[in-house]
Amino acid sequence: MKKIIVILFLTITTVGYGQNTVHFADSIRKAYNVPELSYAVVDSKSTLEIAALGRHSIDLPDTATLNDRFHIGSNTKAMTAFIIANYLEKGRLKWTTKFFDLFPEWKEKSKPEYATITLQDLLSHKARIQPFQGEDGPKIPEFKGTNQEKRKQFGQFVLTLEPVELSDKIPFIYSNAGYTLATLMVEKITGKSWEQLVEKIFNSDLKLNVKLSWPENQKQKDTWGHSFENGKLTPVPSNVDYHLDYTEPAGDINIKLKDYIKFIQLNLAGLKGQDNYLKAETYKFIHKGIKNYSLGWYNIYENGKELSTHSGTAGTYYTLVHIDRMNYKAYIIFTNSFNIDTQQAVRLLMRKLKENYGS
Template sequence: MKLKLGFIFFYCLSTFMYGQDHAQYADSVRISNAIPELSYAVVTGDKILEINTAGRHSVDLTDAATLNDRFHIGSNTKAMTAFIIAKYVEKGNLKWDTKFFAVFPDLKKTSKAVYYDITLEKLVSHQAGIQPFQGENDPLVPDFKGNSQQKRNQFGKFVLTLNPAEIDSEHKYVYSNAGYTLATMMLEKVTRKSWEQLVDKVFNEDLKLDVKLSWPENISAKDTWGHSFENNKLSPVPSNTDYRLDYTEPAGDINVKLTDYIKFIQLNIQGLQGHDNYLKASTYHFIHKGIEGYSLGWFNSYENNQDFSTHSGTAGTYYTIAAIDRKKFIGYIIFTNSFNEATVNGVRMVMRKLKKDYGS
């Protein structure tokens, strides 16, 4: 008993010392890279090993960072959209090999024949050859009318008239925000609910998280301001800024607190450990490891004989990153409210430090 208690004491002391060291290190990196706010966490399937936040809501404000702050997570939304889709695949509304045009036969006549065999799985894993729509060199998009779901449907129809992106033999996928719009269209059609309604249903009603859409509210409430990088300086972006994601919201338009995102990551870790929860363990295995390279909302990354699911996200004003060590079942999360080269470099430094100390 004394030996066991001694081990527990040593483990807790080591974790506490790690926490102090990492908090100081992360804040020094934040300051040296001019990141207004940086929050991070290290978690297992059932524990928070470390969590911390530092900085300010904006370069122009004195509001101190808190763990109640919200961050726009950009393309880390993809894992959450894939999670929703996986739930309805389990329910039998769709199958991973369901063809897009089995759900939308009326769109076939206006679409290029090269897309006739694309499936839900191919769309979510970026193997359908859909044009990327990542903001640079995108085809000119018409100004569609209607609500968000109606605009996505019009955008999807338009995307399928374009020539496909070329998939090279090395990667076997082309990362595409528009592909997630097409996958979401399939889900919306069979569930008769919009993506926005499904986000609310799965994450807020079922899982009791606090997930919201678009930018965190910072005009009528104290919260984070994202920062763009213009004229070699960070500029705070108010939440009422009209930022068009080109109808690819399911690929990158969720905001969330770190404490709630932790719960999402922990569900994934538990599933990878073989435990059923909101999804079946077999579903988590397929989401994370079912497809080489980019699986379903997650990149497969192999570092120094380690095995990771990882993803980063930005819409130009926040930068977030998440990584799950699939051998040690540890999750690493870093949220920031700026985006430029210095932010990315700072986040990478903090991530390397956390992985080295917890993963070695």
């Protein structure tokens, strides 16, 4: 009887949180002019709360649904690290594999400072690779061929550039280009492109219905990203000519929130010590094997808590994920706009979710 009462209390409490949070989230969304906002709180086995609020675009009446797709920007990095980890477990790579062990013919034209960089260095942003974030950085030549061929040409170009400096105060340099180099390594040992590996692992094996680039919004109703121009949000159609300067493995996946939850739950279960698609020991290394920034996740210890966190944007969507590694809960927020107001709205909602669910 006591057990039934406890379960009933937890159910009522969760429903109460959900009702309160939806009202709070929608008021925040409206106050900060976020067109669409979806969020979820999950543990390794269940979804504790989930909601989709707002509209696909500021110019459309379409109502948000849980079947909407969002571009997740740099939260793609954790998925690329996941792909690579799969082949590490198969014995095809090691975290300590050196880049030039696989591409010895590139070494002569590359800067000598990169001679010993490893797969682990690239994924944890410790290889001293130029960042290539946004419009900053060196001018990139025009490359030709398939996406994979362009990544190779870009990788060769990146390795001719001066390395950035690291120090005790700057222990890593966040680099989208570093993820291109890491991807070249897994492409080399598998004989498959990153796009093919995404299709195999996330779609064929895990059934996550992952797609690349912007969500399609011209042939069907779905989210429109919104850029911030001249002080206002501007909807961006999916047929806009756009590329990430050959750093797609660092930030160019779109996915439904419900499917992304499945990916996060694999990570939560692994952190709890349960083998699934990857081994539990692999998840633990991915999340906390390296200080500051591990493999696709910021590795944070503060106020007696352990967190894996990451945000993502390519300028038109903004996503934020926090994994509480002590309580084995995750908090996920997806939006289809990006500016200071969107970031503030997401911060406020994240704080509220954590207050409600004990993190």
